[in-house]
Amino acid sequence: xxxxxSPEPFINVKTAARYLCVSPSLVYAHVERKQxxxxxxxxxxxxxxxxxxxxxxxxxxxxxxxxx
Numbered sequence: 001x002x003x004x005x006s007p008e009p010f011i012n013v014k015t016a017a018r019y020l021c022v023s024p025s026l027v028y029a030h031v032e033r034k035q036x037x038x039x040x041x042x043x044x045x046x047x048x049x050x051x052x053x054x055x056x057x058x059x060x061x062x063x064x065x066x067x068x
Contacts, residue, residue: 010039010047019053 013031017024028046030036037052
């Protein structure tokens with residue numbers, strides 16, 4: 001039987017906020033506006049996948065223009 005990778009575990013709002021270096025209330029605001037990838041578990045619990053948050057963060061990268 002082939003070995004399959006286990007799915008990435010979900011993280012909660014508090015952990016996501018720490019990962020993103022923002023407050024949990026800002027994470028909730030992004031969820032409310034559907035601006036951040038998230039999952040609703042059993043109607044109310046909000047969960048995230050860290051890999052999806054990492055991809056989402058890339059859109060905010062600003063090249064500082066430093067050339068070497």
